[in-house]
Amino acid sequence: MDTRNKKTTVYADNAATTAMNDAAISAMTEYFKEVYGNPSSLHSVGQRAKEELEKARERIAARIGADANEIYFTSGGSEADNQAIRSAAVNGAKRGKKHIVTTAFEHHAVLHTLKKLEREGFEVTYLPVHENGVVSAQEVKAALRPDTALVTVMFANNEIGTIQPIAEIGAVCREHKVVFHTDAVQAVGHVPIDVKDMNIDMLSMSAHKFHGAKGVGALYVRRGVPLNTLIEGGAQEKGRRAGTENLAGIASMAAALDYACEHMQENTAKEIALRDRIAAELCKIPHSKINGDMERHLPNILNMCFEGIEGEGLLLYLDDYGICASSGSACTSGSLDPSHVLLALGLPHEVAHGSLRISLSESNTDADADMIIKAVPQVVKLLRDMSPVWEALEKGEKKHLI
Amino acid sequence: MALYSEKVMDHFRNPRNVGKLDDADGVGEVGNARCGDIMKMYIKVNDGIITDVKFNTFGCGSAIASSSMATELIKGKPISEALELTNKAVVEALDGLPAHKLHCSVLAEEAIRAAIKDYYDKNGIEYDKSKFPDPTDDDHGHGNEE
Numbered sequence: 001m002d003t004r005n006k007k008t009t010v011y012a013d014n015a016a017t018t019a020m021n022d023a024a025i026s027a028m029t030e031y032f033k034e035v036y037g038n039p040s041s042l043h044s045v046g047q048r049a050k051e052e053l054e055k056a057r058e059r060i061a062a063r064i065g066a067d068a069n070e071i072y073f074t075s076g077g078s079e080a081d082n083q084a085i086r087s088a089a090v091n092g093a094k095r096g097k098k099h100i101v102t103t104a105f106e107h108h109a110v111l112h113t114l115k116k117l118e119r120e121g122f123e124v125t126y127l128p129v130h131e132n133g134v135v136s137a138q139e140v141k142a143a144l145r146p147d148t149a150l151v152t153v154m155f156a157n158n159e160i161g162t163i164q165p166i167a168e169i170g171a172v173c174r175e176h177k178v179v180f181h182t183d184a185v186q187a188v189g190h191v192p193i194d195v196k197d198m199n200i201d202m203l204s205m206s207a208h209k210f211h212g213a214k215g216v217g218a219l220y221v222r223r224g225v226p227l228n229t230l231i232e233g234g235a236q237e238k239g240r241r242a243g244t245e246n247l248a249g250i251a252s253m254a255a256a257l258d259y260a261c262e263h264m265q266e267n268t269a270k271e272i273a274l275r276d277r278i279a280a281e282l283c284k285i286p287h288s289k290i291n292g293d294m295e296r297h298l299p300n301i302l303n304m305c306f307e308g309i310e311g312e313g314l315l316l317y318l319d320d321y322g323i324c325a326s327s328g329s330a331c332t333s334g335s336l337d338p339s340h341v342l343l344a345l346g347l348p349h350e351v352a353h354g355s356l357r358i359s360l361s362e363s364n365t366d367a368d369a370d371m372i373i374k375a376v377p378q379v380v381k382l383l384r385d386m387s388p389v390w391e392a393l394e395k396g397e398k399k400h401l402i
Numbered sequence: 403m404a405l406y407s408e409k410v411m412d413h414f415r416n417p418r419n420v421g422k423l424d425d426a427d428g429v430g431e432v433g434n435a436r437c438g439d440i441m442k443m444y445i446k447v448n449d450g451i452i453t454d455v456k457f458n459t460f461g462c463g464s465a466i467a468s469s470s471m472a473t474e475l476i477k478g479k480p481i482s483e484a485l486e487l488t489n490k491a492v493v494e495a496l497d498g499l500p501a502h503k504l505h506c507s508v509l510a511e512e513a514i515r516a517a518i519k520d521y522y523d524k525n526g527i528e529y530d531k532s533k534f535p536d537p538t539d540d541d542h543g544h545g546n547e548e
Contacts, residue, residue, distance in 0.1 A: 310438055312462035316414060330438040331462035331503075338438070350435035386420045388442035389435050389460040 010323045010368040014209075015158050015186060015301055015359035020252065021211040027255035028213065031248035038244055040236060053245055056254040060218060063257050064203065065194035072219045072227070072237045073250055077185035077206030078109035079230065080219035083241070084202040085113045085152055087228035088179045089122055092149020099148045100124045101178075103135050103164075104344040106154050110183055111340075114152075127153075129344050132293035133160050137168035141176075148178050155184035155203075156191070159328055159341040159357060160292035161301030163191065170199025179225060185209055185217070189260035190268070190298055201225050207249065211361075212256035216249030267362040271299040274360055274369045278302060281373040285380055287393070289402040291345055291355070300360040303328075305347065307402050308390030309354045309383035311338075317382065321375040328355040350389065351401050406463060407497035413467035418474050421456040428524065430516025433509050435460060441469050441513040447521055450480050457513070464503035465510075471495050472510035481518055485533065487511060 011019070031052070037045035039053045058068040074080045089100060102114060104126045114124045125143045127135050140151060151173050156163045166182055173180035181202035184193060188203075189210025195203055202225065206217035219241075221227045233242025260267070279290060279302050287307040306314070311327030318325055326332065328339030330353060337343065338352035358372060384390040392398045406414070423444035433440040439461040446454040455477050457469045472492050476484040489507035493499050499507060519534045521527075 308460070310461050310465075313414075313466060316411075316463045320415065329462070331464075336437050349437070353435070353438045386417065386458050386466070387460040388431060388440050388458040391422075391442075391458060 008322055008371075010321075010364070010371050012323060012325045012358045012360060012364065012368070012372060014361040015161075015357065016326055017208050017214065018211045018361055019363070020208075020213060021256060021259060023259040024207075024212050024252040024256040027251045028248040031251055035247070039247065040234065040244070049247055053247055053250065056247075056250045059254040060257055061220075063193075063261050064188065064205075064220060065196050066220050067223065069238075070195075070220055070223055072221060072241050073245055074217045074219055074241060075215055075246070076208070076217040077107075077183065077204050080204035080206070080217050081107070081109040081183050081185075082113050083227070083230040084181045084204060084219055084221070085110060085150065086117070086230065087226070088150040088152075088181060088202065089117050090228055091226050092179070093122070095149075097147045097149035098122045099145050101127065101140060101143045101148060101151045101153075103127045103129050103153055105129050105133070105157055105159075105341040106152070107158060107183055107185070110152055110154070122149075129162075131346050133157060133162035133291070133341075133345055134293050134296055135164060135169075137165050137172050140169050141172045144172070144176050144178060148176070150179045150181060152181040152183065155182045155187035155193070156298050157292070157341060158186045159301075159339055160303040160345070161186075161298040161359075162292040163187070163296045163298060165296075166200065167198040170201075173201070174199045186298065186301075189257055190264070190300065192261075192264065195220055195222065207253035207256060210256050210260045213246075213249040213252040216246050216253050218253070263362065268299040270362055271360050271364070274364055274366070275300060275302050275358070278358060278369050278372055279304075282376055285377050287400055287402055288380075289351075291342060291347070302358045302360075303342075304356050304358075305342070305351050305402060306354045306356065306380050307351055307400060308387050308393055309380060311353055311355050313383050314354070314356055314379055317379040318375055321371065321379070323372055323375055326357045326359075328357065329353040348401055405500060406467070409471075409495070409497040410463065410467040410499065413470040413496065414463045417457075417466055417470040419456050419470065419477065420458070422458065423454060423456050426456075426517075428517040428519070428521025430513050430518070430520055432512045432516050433461070438462070439465050439506060439509055441465065441509050443469070443473070443513040443517040445476075445517045445521060447481065450482070452476050452479055452481060452484055455517075461506065461509075462503070464499050464506040467496055468492055468499070468506045468510040469513065472507075472514055476514060481521075484514055485518060487514060 037049035039050035061068045185206045188205040203220040208214040291303040311329030312331035342352035426444035427447040428445045431442040442458045444456045455473045459469045489511040492507040
C-alpha cells in the first residue's frame with residue numbers, strides 16, 4: 001500500500017520537539033547581528049547583551065515563580081538534569097548521604113546520570129509507577145532514609161503524559177530536608193508551575209518543547225541549595241556553568257515561554273478536545289489500550305497500544321499518510337527492549353512493541369484529528385492482516401492480553 | 403528517507419507475497435514477539451521447485467521488507483537454491499539495511515530454512531541436520547551485526 005499522496009503534514013510528535021513559533025523566531029533574530037556582544041565583555045556592546053540576558057532571565061524566572069538569581073542557563077534539559085542530579089548527589093555525599101530516590105520511568109538523561117552515580121557508589125531506589133503511571137507522595141516518603149540526599153521525580157512523563165503529585169512530593173521532601181529535583185522538561189509551558197508553592201528545589205526545562213529554539217534550556221535552583229559546576233571554564237552563570245551564553249536561544253526561550261503561559265488556558269482546552277476525540281475514536285479499534293492515568297495528564301499527549309502489531313511499521317505507514325508520530329517499540333528505540341516507560345507500567349513486551357504516541361500542539365486542527373482518526377485504524381488493520389501474532393491471537397492459539 | 407533505501411521502502415509499502423497458504427507443503431515460523439520480530443513463511447513445493455511462497459510478519463519496516471524480498475528471491479527456485487540464500491544476499495538485494503537492522507535479514511533467512519525443514523519433515527525426506535540449526539537456540543543475530 002503506497003499511500004504517498006500526502007499534501008499536508010500532520011505533525012503529531014510535539015513531545016519529541018516543536019516547531020518554533022513566530023514570537024520565538026522574531027525574538028532571536030536581533031541577537032544575530034544587532035545585539036551580538038559577549039555578555040562578559042566590559043564594553044558597551046557586551047554590556048548591552050548582558051542587559052538583554054538578564055531581562056530574559058527575569059522573564060523566565062517569573063513564569064515559574066522563581067527569582068531571577070535562581071535561574072541558570074544550560075544547553076537544554078539533558079544538561080540541566082545531569083548538573084542538578086550530580087550536584088545534589090555529590091553535596092549529599094559530603095554529609096554522608098549517598099541514597100537517591102527516583103521513579104522507574106524517568107527520562108534517560110536522569111536514569112543514565114543515576115546509573116553512573118551508582119557505579120560511583122551511590123544507592124538508588126527506583127519507585128514503581130504502577131499501571132497508571134503515577135507515584136504517590138506516600139510512596140516517596142516511605143522510600144526516604146536518613147541518608148537520602150536527593151529525590152528526583154519527573155513533573156510529567158514524556159511518553160505517556162501522566163503528571164506526578166509534585167507539590168505533595170515536594171512537601172514531603174521539605175519536611176524531611178531532602179533536596180527535591182524535578183525534570184519538568186515536558187511540563188513547562190504546558191501546565192502552570194510555581195516552584196515556591198510546589199516546594200521544588202531544582203527544576204529542569206528545555207526551550208524546544210514549547211516552541212523555543214533547540215539547544216537551550218535552564219536549571220532552576222532554589223536559593224540556599226548549593227549547585228556544583230558541571231561545565232568548567234569561564235565565570236558565566238555565577239561560575240556555575242561556563243560558556244558564552246546562547247543569547248539568541250535564551251531570548252527565544254523567554255519569548256516562547258511568555259507566549260505559552262499567556263495562551264495556556266485556551267491552548268490546553270483546544271488540545272484536550274482534539275486529544276480526547278482522537279482517543280475516543282481510536283479506542284474503538286479492538287484490542288487497544290490507552291496507557292496512563294488520563295486524569296492527571298498533560299493536555300497534548302496520547303499513548304496507546306494496539307495488540308498484534310509493531311510500532312515502527314505503524315509509524316512508517318502513518319508517515320506515508322503524512323502523519324508524524326512516535327512509538328515505544330524496540331525497533332524505534334534501537335535496543336532490544338521496548339520503552340522502559342511502557343515496561344514500567346507493567347505492559348508485557350509484545351504489547352509494548354505495538355505502541356503509538358500522538359503528541360499535539362496548539363497548531364493542530366480538527367482536520368488533523370480527522371486524518372489521524374481515519375489513518376490509524378487503516379494502518380492497524382493492514383499490519384494485523386500480515387501479522388502472525390495477530391493470527392495466533394484471533395485463532396485463540398494465544399490469549400489476548402488487552 | 404534517510405533511514406531506509408528506496409528498495410526497502412518499496413518492499414515495505416508494497417510487500418510481495420503477503421498471505422498464507424492453507425495447503426502449504428512447509429511452514430516455518432521464527433523469532434519471538436518478546437523481542438519484536440516474528441516471521442512465518444509458507445511454501446508450496448512441486449518436483450523440488452518452490453512454486454509458491456507467502457509470508458506473514460510482525461516486525462519493523464526492515465523485517466517486512468526483508469521477508470518480502472526473501473520470498474521474491476526463492477519463488478520459482480529449486481529448494482537447493484533456496485537453501486543457499488544468505489541474509490547477505492537479502493540485504494544486498496534491498497540495497498542495504500542499517501547496521502542495527504541486519505538481524506531482520508538473518509531472521510528472513512532462518513524463516514526460509516524453517517519452512518524447508520518443515521517440508522522435509524512432513525515428507526520424510528532425508529537431510530543434513532547440521533544445515534538446519536535450531537533458530538530458537540540463538541537470538542537470530544541480535545548483537546551479531548556486521
